[in-house]
Amino acid sequence: MSSTERMNSESEFLPGHSDQLQLLMRAVECARNGIVITDPSKTDNPIIYVNPAFSQLTGYAKEQIIGRNCRFLQRDDREQPAVKELREAIGKEVPITTILRNYRKNGSYFWNELTISPVKDEHGRVSNFVGVQNDVTARIDSEKRVQEFYSMISHELRTPLSSIHGALTAVEDGSAGRVNAQVMRLIRIAVDNSTRLMRLINDILDWKQLEAGKFKLTLASFDPQQAVASVVRELQATAEAKKVVLVPEILPHHDIFADQDRIVQILSNLSANAIKFSPPKGIVTIRLEAPASDTIRFTVTDHGPGIAAEQMDKLFVRFQQLDSSDTRKKGGSGLGLAICKAIVELHGGNIGVSSKVNEGSSFWFEIFS
Numbered sequence: 001m002s003s004t005e006r007m008n009s010e011s012e013f014l015p016g017h018s019d020q021l022q023l024l025m026r027a028v029e030c031a032r033n034g035i036v037i038t039d040p041s042k043t044d045n046p047i048i049y050v051n052p053a054f055s056q057l058t059g060y061a062k063e064q065i066i067g068r069n070c071r072f073l074q075r076d077d078r079e080q081p082a083v084k085e086l087r088e089a090i091g092k093e094v095p096i097t098t099i100l101r102n103y104r105k106n107g108s109y110f111w112n113e114l115t116i117s118p119v120k121d122e123h124g125r126v127s128n129f130v131g132v133q134n135d136v137t138a139r140i141d142s143e144k145r146v147q148e149f150y151s152m153i154s155h156e157l158r159t160p161l162s163s164i165h166g167a168l169t170a171v172e173d174g175s176a177g178r179v180n181a182q183v184m185r186l187i188r189i190a191v192d193n194s195t196r197l198m199r200l201i202n203d204i205l206d207w208k209q210l211e212a213g214k215f216k217l218t219l220a221s222f223d224p225q226q227a228v229a230s231v232v233r234e235l236q237a238t239a240e241a242k243k244v245v246l247v248p249e250i251l252p253h254h255d256i257f258a259d260q261d262r263i264v265q266i267l268s269n270l271s272a273n274a275i276k277f278s279p280p281k282g283i284v285t286i287r288l289e290a291p292a293s294d295t296i297r298f299t300v301t302d303h304g305p306g307i308a309a310e311q312m313d314k315l316f317v318r319f320q321q322l323d324s325s326d327t328r329k330k331g332g333s334g335l336g337l338a339i340c341k342a343i344v345e346l347h348g349g350n351i352g353v354s355s356k357v358n359e360g361s362s363f364w365f366e367i368f369s
């Protein structure tokens with residue numbers, strides 16, 4: 001369609017000039033967002049228009065608003081970073097969207113998601129500003145409650161649990177003195193369960209950080225064989241309890257530049273899964289190799305039930321445990337592999353799996369340098 005044709009077809013729908021103005025006026029008056037227009041040519045950029053939704057939001061009548069600068073909504077709460085952002089954007093005559101605390105006439109606060117845009121005249125000069133207010137108090141308050149919930153998990157749950165876990169481990173490894181076999185059996189059950197609970201809590205907190213983009217890596221150069229050794233040490237007892245043999249396979253390799261604790265975490269997660277799904281007397285290999293001079297690859301292989309091709313793409317998605325009854329029985333947060341994938345990707349690496357039903361699975365990940 002040519003531009004003339006488009007204009008003709010649009011003018012079929014657009015009312016005449018004065019009707020257009022009336023329509024715009026009615027639309028602004030009916031909008032659910034607060035809308036104000038200010039005049040920067042007057043002293044202190046006063047409000048010259050306010051719609052009914054703004055009065056409803058703030059509790060102030062139109063006559064109590066017109067002629068004032070909008071900052072009256074901030075009362076004495078002026079130290080907010082958003083106030084400075086607003087001042088700068090308005091000074092530079094650029095649009096801005098920000099969130100700040102404002103106060104209604106009755107003194108109660110609300111979170112105002114405020115968008116301000118300069119309005120230009122026919123010469124391209126800023127003649128006015130238009131502000132659109134959106135009350136986002138419910139959203140911000142619920143985000144705060146979620147934040148408090150995570151902080152509760154971290155402080156009120158993880159901290160005491162790690163001290164319980166530490167005490168139980170001290171009894172289990174004998175450093176707290178000798179106990180009889182009957183007590184040791186109970187202690188092992190308690191250690192196993194507190195380990196699972198700790199892993200679950202750590203997974204939840206890690207996922208929260210990853211989702212928020214706040215997960216930070218501590219990168220350094222190290223020998224990846226150390227990661228394999230530490231995972232074997234950590235999981236030896238679990239493997240023995242299941243009569244599974246853990247076999248490290250260290251091929252020629254070079255140092256990597258990565259977050260060692262996180263590499264151990266990923267490798268431990270993959271290896272713990274492999275042990276979980278191995279048959280008794282099964283072998284789990286943890287292989288380290290350098291398929292290229294800039295690549296280190298870790299591969300964890302088991303001889304468990306394997307994974308059907310159609311289930312593979314669900315594997316690394318959070319809360320997606322495969323729905324065979326066998327997998328469900330094994331427990332877990334449903335976050336482990338999603339966390340592994342996210343952390344590998346934060347390193348710029350790759351993660352994947354190959355598997356055959358009834359033969360076993362190989363989970364691998366690669367870190368580049």
Ligand SMILES: Cc1cc2nc3c(=O)[nH]c(=O)nc-3n(C[C@H](O)[C@H](O)[C@H](O)COP(=O)(O)O)c2cc1C
Nearest residue numbers: 038069070071073074083086087116129130131133
């Ligand atoms: C069109 C427009 C709408 C505004 N709406 C609000 C608002 O709803 N709430 C608020 O706290 N500030 C609002 N402001 C910002 C204040 O008027 C003021 O610019 C801000 O407090 C920073 O400047 P100051 O340091 O001079 O107060 C608005 C500004 C303009 C231009």
